[in-house]
Structure formats: C-alpha cells, structure tokens
Amino acid sequence: MTPRVRVQNFGVSLDGIGAGEEQTLERPFGHVDPGELMGWAFETASFPGRTEPGGSRGLEDHLTRAFSLGIGAEIMGRHKFGPQRGPWTDDGWIGWWGEEPPFRTPVVVLTHHEREPLTVGATTFHFLDAGPEQALERALELAAGKDVRIGGGVTTVREFLDADLVDEMHVAISPIEYVHGLRLWERPEELADRFHLERIAAPSGVEHCFFWRR
C-alpha cells in the first residue's frame, strides 16, 4: 500500500479557527482554549494524553484510536513544537509534552533554524528548513513505508493543503466561534472540489468532517 498523508483529530471552531495569534509559553494556542476545541478528544478512552483509566468508547474514541494507527512520522510547524522565535538557544526546551510526547515516531519540525535531532521518550524531533515537498520526502523516509501525519498547527496544515499534498483529513468542528485567530478555512466546502466530504454530527455537539481525495 502506498503511504498516505493524513491530518488527524484536528480541531477548529465553527468559523474555522484552530489557534489564536498570540502564542506564549503559558498559552500555546494563544487566546484560544484548546479544551474548547479538543475537549471531545480528551473524553475518549484512547486519547493519547490520557493518564487515568476510563473514558468513552463511542464514535469519538474510534477517531482518537486512529491518531497513531499506521502512522510512521509526523510533520509539524515550529510553533507546535514551542513558543520560541528566531535562532534556538540552549534553554533545555523539549516541546510542550513533557518527557513522553504522544507521537512515538520521528517528527519533522519545520524551522528556518536547523539543529541536531532531539530525542524525548519514544519520539525523535528532526529540525528541517524546507518547503512542504521536501519535508514530506524526508518524513516518508523516516516513516519507512507507513503513513505521515500532518500534525499542525493551522499554518502547516494550510501549507500542505495548498501544495495539494494531503490525501486524507479528519477535522473536528466545535460549537464555538472565535472571530479572530489562525483560520483553516471559511467553510469546509471550500475543499469539496478536491476531496470527498462526509460530515457526521456527534452527541458531544462536535461535527466531524472527513475528507479524502476524489
């Protein structure tokens, strides 16, 4: 099977906003509360960050189960990795996730400032100054035949959509509006010329949008 390029469990508001503009160390999503966009996932038994037993086993659990299924590498933007800007300093930053990040595969971090790879738990971050095509080439190598997840943030997902490099995408629309912020789309239908689009309403109030190439 040809490896696929997938976006998984990506959360946006009704007005298409996936993160705020002013990211800080304290607020990785800026003025946006990630609990509002990702609360549906936190409730599921298979959420990668879950530390307690329990959690739901319905539709949304099938979606968080799919987060890692068949994935061999992730590509993320630098701002998903950390709040720093400009050249890296030796500040001991290991990402937002503590000592066991949920990826557990190689991760390509897009940055204009390359540096040596960093291994944290079962995840190794590779820092690459590259456009989407070249980054994908590297991620496919690292994924060794498995699929590649485009992990975000919004700007990175948009960049891969604009380069037409995404095969499959799951976006969860939460019932909230932000007006300002980093916007994935005006409406999901914008992508319907290139993708099949299926929309499913979940009891959580979230609408799950599934896209796959026509």
Next chain:
Amino acid sequence: MTPRVRVQNFGVSLDGIGAGEEQTLERPFGHVDPGELMGWAFETASFPGRTEPGGSRGLEDHLTRAFSLGIGAEIMGRHKFGPQRGPWTDDGWIGWWGEEPPFRTPVVVLTHHEREPLTVGATTFHFLDAGPEQALERALELAAGKDVRIGGGVTTVREFLDADLVDEMHVAISPIEYVHGLRLWERPEELADRFHLERIAAPSGVEHCFFWRR
C-alpha cells in the same frame, strides 16, 4: 492495559436480525443477504476483504479500520466457520474465506466436536468444546495480552452478552427488516442498563450503535 472483549462491525437489520435460520453452503447467512447488512463496510477502503484499491475514508472506514486494531484472537460459533453439523468429516473445508482468512490471529471455534487446530494463511482455528467463560480464558491466552473479538454469529454474541463478558460493542443497523431470522435484540436499548449507548447516523443510511460498559 487489561485486554478487552469486543464485538466489532456486527451487522443487523432494523428488527435486530443478523442472519437467517437456514444456513447452507451456498447461503452462509440463510435467507439474509450479507450485502444488505454489511454493504456499508464493503464500500470502505479498510474493509478486510477488499481486493481492489479505492474505497471511502469517512466515518465507516474508521470503523472497519478498528476491526483488527489491538485484536489478538477471535471467538466464533461453529456456524460462522462452516455449514457442517455433527462430527467433522475429512472434507477439506477451510472456512468460508479461502486461503487467506481476514482474521490473521488465532481463532477459537466453539463446537461440540473438538479436533486438531487448522492453519489457513495467517489464521489458526482452534476447535473447542466449552462455554463462554472457558472459551474466553483460552482466547485470552492465545491473544497474549491483546483484545479478544467476539466474531459471531448472532447466537455466539448473545451467549457472551448473556454471560456479561462483553466490554465493548459496535453494531451497525441497516435500514431493512427481515421479520424472521436469528435475532440479536428487539431494540438496542435493551442493553442500556449495562452499557453506555451512543447512536450515530451515517450518510449510508446505516445507524452505528456503540456500547461500552457503565
């Protein structure tokens, strides 16, 4: 994690019927057409029996992806394995699935007539004369720490539900009525005292019911 006992992708009609009563070699589901109950799954990219490329990647694909995910063994009734009744004869029967059955794990076949294990492709069938508790104990051994799927048919799923041995269940209700046949339930709500129940309508016309223990 404690291994779970799961029913996955089990198809029934609006009136709860999962198979006909008169099984023959030509009609494994008796008067019921499996295409009517399982057509939603056949359309997905991840359906285990798919031989052609293509297929949908929406909600229902996430459900067929989950068929094998984390599963280490299946338990099935004898009638799911074949149409024979009574003592086994040396007829060369290897199950309904040809030379590469979709299970690819050990499978415990419940039968009053024990025989030596049979390996077909990546699947080994173990024939066991046992009640549900003892069969589950054997399947958990064979699953080596992974989950056990209760694969059906209807009678076998009922038997494990009645013994309260099922942790999680996904049943797909197709928009058709049969009136006669092997019945899983009158209504899904019958199980709501023991299980959380989530019902999701898919564009295919199928309603997906997810159950997990309270």
